[in-house]
Amino acid sequence: MNTGLPLLVIGLILGGGIGFTIAAANGITLDGHDHSAHGVAGHGDMDHDTVLSLPASATAPSLAVTVIQDPMAGYNLHILTENFTFSPENASLSHVEGQGHAHVYINGVKLGRFYGPWVHLDHLPEGEVTVEVTLNANDHRPLAVEQAPLRASVTIQN
Structure with a gap:
């Protein structure tokens, strides 16, 4: 009996399972983002949820x-x-006052992180589309001034 094909299938299944297990143990996700670089459990010093509230001032x-x-x-x-500078060279480093990046959301879904003032949007869904932007520190914390998030949005009809 020819056992080549069944052994190949078994090898692929086991190899894939072992590969996924090793990748997960090292913080690698399917989106290509390596969480091990900054702590698997909570992203280490990169807190995407805790707001960094700045005092109200002229700066x-x-x-x-x-x-x-x-x-x-x-x-x-x-x-x-x-009073804000896009700073891709400092991404994922410590907070520096007045520096960081923007997150852009389309209908509440994060499109990505951006390091400049212009973004081309294409392939938007049909109908009413809400485009929202947040400013974030180098360490990825969302920025706020006196607890008011630095967030702006506009709704367009596509």
């Missing part, structure tokens, strides 16, 4: 957004900030 950051239809396709999101 406190501010945020506004506009969305403009692109003549070719999609939309162009303009992230307007004051």
Whole structure:
């Protein structure tokens, strides 16, 4: 009896299972993000949930957004900030006042992390679309001023 094919299938199943187990044990996820670099359980020093509230002052950051239809396709999101510098070179490092990045959400689903004031949006869902932006510190904590989140949104009809 030829046992080559059944052994191949068994090997693939066991190998895949062992591979996934090793990857999970080392903090590797299917999205390619390596959690082991900053602690598997809670992202170590990167707290995506705890808000960093800054005092209200003349140097406190501010945020506004506009969305403009692109003549070719999609939309162009303009992230307007004051007293804030996009700092990709410091991503995932310690908080530095006035630095960080933006998170962009489409209908409540995170599109990604962005390090500049312009983002091209395409392949948006049909109908009413809410585009929301938050400002985040280098260490990924959402920023706020006097407990008011630095968050801005606009709703468009696609």
